[in-house]
Amino acid sequence: xxxxxxxxxxxxxxxxxxxxxxxxxxxxxxxxxxxxxxxxxxxxxxxxxxxxxxxxxxxxxxxxxxxxxxxxxxxxxxxxxxxxxxxxxxxxxxxxxxxxxxxxxxxxxxxxxxxxxxxxxxxxxxxxxxxxxxxxxxxxxxxxxxxxxxxxxxxxxxxxxxxxxxxxxxxxxxxxxxxxxxxxxxxxxxxxxxxxxxxxxxxxxxxxxxxxxxxxxxxxxxxxxxxxxxxxxxxxxxxxxxxxxxxxxxxxxxxxxxxxxxxxxxxxxxxxxxxxx
Amino acid sequence: xxxxxxxxxxxxxxxxxxxxxxxxxxxxxxxxxxxxxxxxxxxxxxxxxxxxxxxxxxxxxxxxxxxxxxxxxxxxxxxxxxxxxxxxxxxxxxxxxxxxxxxxxxxxxxxxxxxxxxxxxxxxxxxxxxxxxxxxxxxxxxxxxxxxxxxxxxxxxxxxxxxxxxxxxxxxxxxxxxxxxxxxxxxxxxxxxxxxxxxxxxxxxxxxxxxxxxxxxxxxxxxxxxxxxxxxxxxxxxxxxxxxxxxxxxxxxxxxxxxxxxxxxxxxxxxxxxxxxxxxxxxxxxxxxxxxxxxxxxxxxxxxxxxxxxxxxxxxxxxxxxxxxxxxxxxxxxxxxxxxxxxxxxxxxxxxxxxxxx
Numbered sequence: 001x002x003x004x005x006x007x008x009x010x011x012x013x014x015x016x017x018x019x020x021x022x023x024x025x026x027x028x029x030x031x032x033x034x035x036x037x038x039x040x041x042x043x044x045x046x047x048x049x050x051x052x053x054x055x056x057x058x059x060x061x062x063x064x065x066x067x068x069x070x071x072x073x074x075x076x077x078x079x080x081x082x083x084x085x086x087x088x089x090x091x092x093x094x095x096x097x098x099x100x101x102x103x104x105x106x107x108x109x110x111x112x113x114x115x116x117x118x119x120x121x122x123x124x125x126x127x128x129x130x131x132x133x134x135x136x137x138x139x140x141x142x143x144x145x146x147x148x149x150x151x152x153x154x155x156x157x158x159x160x161x162x163x164x165x166x167x168x169x170x171x172x173x174x175x176x177x178x179x180x181x182x183x184x185x186x187x188x189x190x191x192x193x194x195x196x197x198x199x200x201x202x203x204x205x206x207x208x209x210x211x212x213x214x215x216x217x218x219x220x221x222x223x224x225x226x227x228x229x230x231x232x233x234x235x236x237x238x239x240x241x242x243x244x245x246x247x248x249x250x251x252x253x254x255x256x257x258x259x260x261x262x263x264x265x266x267x268x269x270x271x272x273x274x275x276x277x
Numbered sequence: 278x279x280x281x282x283x284x285x286x287x288x289x290x291x292x293x294x295x296x297x298x299x300x301x302x303x304x305x306x307x308x309x310x311x312x313x314x315x316x317x318x319x320x321x322x323x324x325x326x327x328x329x330x331x332x333x334x335x336x337x338x339x340x341x342x343x344x345x346x347x348x349x350x351x352x353x354x355x356x357x358x359x360x361x362x363x364x365x366x367x368x369x370x371x372x373x374x375x376x377x378x379x380x381x382x383x384x385x386x387x388x389x390x391x392x393x394x395x396x397x398x399x400x401x402x403x404x405x406x407x408x409x410x411x412x413x414x415x416x417x418x419x420x421x422x423x424x425x426x427x428x429x430x431x432x433x434x435x436x437x438x439x440x441x442x443x444x445x446x447x448x449x450x451x452x453x454x455x456x457x458x459x460x461x462x463x464x465x466x467x468x469x470x471x472x473x474x475x476x477x478x479x480x481x482x483x484x485x486x487x488x489x490x491x492x493x494x495x496x497x498x499x500x501x502x503x504x505x506x507x508x509x510x511x512x513x514x515x516x517x518x519x520x521x522x523x524x525x526x527x528x529x530x531x532x533x534x535x536x537x538x539x540x541x542x543x544x545x546x547x548x549x550x551x552x553x554x555x556x557x558x559x560x561x562x563x564x565x566x567x568x569x570x571x572x573x574x575x576x577x578x579x580x581x582x583x584x585x586x587x588x589x590x591x592x593x594x595x596x597x598x599x600x601x602x603x604x605x606x607x608x609x610x611x612x613x614x615x616x617x618x619x620x621x622x623x624x625x626x627x628x629x630x631x632x633x634x635x
Contacts, residue, residue, distance in 0.1 A: 166393040173341055174381030174408045188398040
C-alpha cells in the first residue's frame, strides 16, 4: 500500500493534485471554524467589496463573504459529487456485472444503457431535474442516472473478461453459488477499472452540478454551491470580477485535480490490469 | 463398462454409462463426446488418455456439470456416483442444488493451469477456507485452521505464513499444490484431475504426482486422471481408457494396455513414445527417428464414415468405413477377458503385434 502510494506520487503533478484536493477537503470540512463569517450573512454596506483582510476573497452583491461561501459551498459541491460517484458506481457495477455475467440479460440491459448514453449528459440531467424538481437530492439522483451507464459499460467489459478466467470455473467446481461467484470472485477483480471510473465521475459531477446550477436547474439558489455562486453573481462580474472568479477557480482546480489524480491512478493500475485480466 | 464385469463385486465410486456431449455451433452440431462408458473403483485411479480435442476435458466438465454454463451443450447418458452415505446419484440428472453440494465437497477438481485457477485478489487461506465454510458451515476461524492443515498436508513450507499470501507470490508448482489443497479441503471421495501436471516442469510434475498418490493412499479417494502423457499413466493409473475423436477406443487395466495394446490407435500412441530401450531389427525406420501417427484428427463437423480413426489407420479395410465399431469386451485372451474393451473391427482377429511380449 505504502509502495503503491509512493509510486503514484512519484509524478509531481499527481502529488500536486492530491494535495490540492486535500486542501479543498480540509477547507470545506473546517469551514465553520476558519471563515469567520456566516455564508448567508448579508452586509449591504460591504457589497461587492474587493478582497481585504475582512473579506479574504471579497464580498458578493449582497455583501456575503466569498471565502465563506466557497468553503461552505465546497461542502455541498463535494458532497453532491461524492454521492453521485457512489451512486453511479453502485448502480453501474450491479448493472454491468449482471449484463456481463448473464448472457441472456446482456443485450436488453446494454440497449437501455446505449439509449441513455445517446442523450447528451447535461440535457438528460436538465430534463430529469425539471421532472423531479430542483432539490439537492434530485440533482444527485439525476447525475447518478446520467453516469450509471458509463460505469455499467466499463464493468460489463471487464466482467466479460474475468468470467472466462479459470478461477471462476474453479470456484464453481468447488461448489460456490452463482451470486457468491459474482460478488466474491468477480467483483473484487474489477476494482481497478471501477476506482478509475469513480475518480472521473467525481470530477464530472462537480462540473455537471455547477453547470446545472448555473443554468438554474440545479440546487436551489439559497444553498451555496460553487455553481450557484457563479450563477448568482455573473451579472456583477464586470464590477467585481472576484465574486465569479474565485468560485470558478474552485470548480476548475478541484475538477482538474480529480482528473489528474484519476489519470495517475489509471496509469498505475493499467499495467497490472493487463496482467491480471 | 457393461454390467457383467467382476468389478461389480466392488461398487464403483463412479460409473459412467454412454455419456455423450454435443455443442450447438453456427456450423452445426459438434459431437464432442459420444458413448463414453468407464468406471472408477473406490481408491483407484482411472486415466482418460487422448490427444487434444479427443473429448477428455469435455468428459470431465460434463461430469461436473460445468459445461452448460457458457456453451450450448447437450449432455446425455448417465454417471452413477456413490456418495459418502452410500447413495447412488446420477450426476447428470440430480438437481443443480444437489450438484453444488457435491462439487468441492464429494467431487473435487484440479485444473491444468495453476497460474490462472486461483483468484488473484484473495489470499490462499481465504480461497481454501471458502470451500470449507460453504460445505461444512465452519466458522471463519475453523475454516482457516483447516486451510492451514491442508497447506501442511500438501507440503507447503511455512504454511501459516503462506495462508495470508496471494497467489502471485507463489511459483507454478506451489500454486498447483494449493489447488490440490483446495480440492482436498473437504476430503472428497472423487478427484477429477484435468491434466494437473501439464503446465509444470518435469521435476515438479513428479513431486505433484507423488503427492497425489500419497493423498490417495491416505484418504482412499478415487481419481479420474485426465492426461495425454502416457508415461504418467503407466505409473499412476490402475485402469486406462484411450479416447479418440470423442469416443473410447480401448480401455484396459494399465499393465495390459501397455503390454498388449489392441486398438491400432493405442499402438500408434505407444509407438510415438521416445523409447530408449526399444531396439532391434524389426523396428521400422531409423531407431533414432520418432514415430508419428500420419494424418490429422478428422473435423468433428464432418466425421469420416465408420471408425473415426480409419483414415489414419495402417490396418484400415472396407469394413472400417461401413459403420462405427462397437466397444466390445475382449474375447481373445481368457485371462484378460474382464476389463478389456476395444472398439475395432480387427478386434476378433488380433494383429501381429509388435508390442506383444516375446
